[in-house]
């Protein structure tokens with residue numbers, strides 16, 4: 438998800454936040470900075486956890502992260518682009534068929550289901566000549582440590598690079614590396630919406646769809662995928 442930089446998670450008064458490896462974990466790490474004072478006797482424990490989290494994130498190089506940056510995804514003028522089509526996902530004239538294939542494919546990527554030390558992946562669903570495709574998932578984003586967890590959030594892509602050109606993005610998608618995990622408040626914020634739809638899923642492959650209705654007076658709608666249908670589970674009230 439793309440959040441304003443410097444955003445501190447809500448109810449974060451006791452949490453510690455830092456960013457590192459901002460351009461992908463393979464490019465070396467910046468030492469963490471504390472933004473809130475550590476609490477008394479537990480500070481050693483906290484630092485040990487932070488050090489461990491940093492080591493996990495920085496040492497777990499993998500092909501997708503090492504080779505992917507600049508090939509499957511990358512940055513352009515402060516935004517993230519993703520390449521498509523991703524061969525793991527069979528194209529379809531029915532966008533729901535594309536959506537249903539996403540979670541199992543994404544969960545095969547490094548640390549996609551690693552829970553507290555996991556990695557989110559963000560990508561796009563787009564159409565070319567009436568057929569829907571999915572892009573590769575991008576891990577580009579930032580790491581937030583919310584003791585005792587790290588969260589590797591990804592940025593929603595702004596561009597799709599498809600050699601055929603003329604890709605129209607209909608949705609962004611992203612994974613959460615734990616479950617159960619419905620959409621977060623930030624996933625629902627209207628200012629973070631860029632496309633017609635937002636798709637999100639967790640490690641249990643519970644798939645959610647948000648139709649934000651940006652710029653319209655009616656409230657956004659949240660659906661869950663159940664038995665190959667979308668069930669309305671809530672509205673986002675202004």
Ligand SMILES: [Zn+2]
Nearest residue numbers: 438621624637
């Ligand atoms: Zn999310």
